[in-house]
């Protein structure tokens with residue numbers, strides 16, 4: 514019998530517990546729990562007992578030290594409706610075998626191979642932006658970043674041009690989010706043989722995704738290209754020695770598409786908005802980009818030297834971590850920061866809440882890349898910051914995402930100044946999977962005055978936004994309110 518204390522937390526109401534507050538502004542609710550009750554908070558969400566765990570020692574215990582005790586649990590199982598059984602949704606030997614099989618493509622040196630694809634895809638986008646900038650047309654930043662990261666990922670890992678499918682993918686994205694998250698609606702409780710709207714959506718999602726999987730595999734069969742699809746086609750089940758089944762390849766391929774592109778796009782969006790809103794950051798970034806890239810494209814040699822750009826990205830991932838909460842289920846009992854965690858209860862990790870804890874982050878709502886100088890990083894507990902998770906289940910695409918983020922941010926800044934269009938307020942949306950802005954983020958683009966590297970068929974452009982214009986719509990408050 515554990516003698517550890519029961520963690521403090523809100524009482525909630527009979528039967529539902531704190532489900533009402535959770536369903537309101539979830540981000541605000543969880544930030545408030547940390548403020549009011551501390552680093553380990555106990556609450557009930559309907560029938561589930563959930564602990565929000567945000568202190569660095571306790572996070573370390575869950576993700577690293579005692580990770581074997583914390584399995585995926587029911588919340589992740591729900592993702593399986595769309596993704597099937599892949600890296601994100603599986604545990605144990607199955608997960609270990611699959612992680613080992615795909616890992617080589619994601620190692621720090623191996624991901625440098627994606628740079629030419631990042632450069633090409635970004636370049637194509639920026640050429641389109643040039644036309645829009647000249648016409649004074651605004652751009653939907655989130656939509657552009659989603660397209661860019663999808664194309665980059667698909668070309669880099671699967672040698673597959675997904676651009677023609679991006680329109681149909683856009684049409685089903687809301688359905689994907691909806692079916693992956695049970696909301697306790699009546700239709701979810703109907704007998705499984707009834708043809709509900711939810712089931713029709715699931716069937717349609719499967720049809721669209723299965724066609725993409727078939728196309729990727731068909732393209733690979735013809736060309737033999739695509740480092741990750743090659744690994745998947747050659748992978749064997751360590752238990753049986755048999756090749757992965759069609760289902761396993763399908764599930765893993767979809768997992769990578771779904772886990773890899775939206776997260777990176779969300780982060781790009783917040784990073785560019787934060788730069789637009791902080792002229793001193795913009796200035797320092799400009800000078801580094803000019804010094805390191807000298808007007809040319811990023812490559813495997815110079816990408817690592819974009820140290821300040823990386824700090825800007827790191828700070829953006831602190832303030833707006835795209836995966837802002839993720840769950841675990843406690844298989845056995847444990848004690849976190851002196852509080853009892855009983856077997857079968859859920860644990861909720863929240864990078865968003867941990868990254869705003871005033872005990873470790875001075876003035877947490879301020880955007881300040883200097884928090885990520887090597888000496889500042891050394892002074893903080895490591896687990897005060899974990900945008901990619903930690904331990905054996907740390908994001909497999911971590912190095913790829915960081916490389917992509919700093920090269921794309923640098924390239925956009927070489928050619929354009931991005932500024933929010935006044936009147937476009939920015940708030941966190943009801944953050945379901947990733948921490949997206951609430952509405953479309955419309956930005957104005959201004960071609961940079963200085964001549965930079967351009968595609969061979971494009972003439973250099975001129976023009977500059979005034980600092981006043983760049984500042985006219987302050988954004989990027991960290992807590993879900995309009996800043």
Ligand code: HEM
Nearest residue numbers: 600601772773776777780836839901902906908909910914
């Ligand atoms: C800024 C971009 C990204 C962020 C913030 C992010 C965040 C995360 C987080 C927090 C986890 C851990 C979840 C947990 O422990 O429960 C995770 C896992 C994962 N991520 Fe990412 N991710 C990003 C980009 C990518 C990319 C580019 C890929 C692949 C191309 C990717 C593929 C995955 C996969 C497959 C997992 C599951 C790993 C496992 O359990 O073995 N992610 N990601």
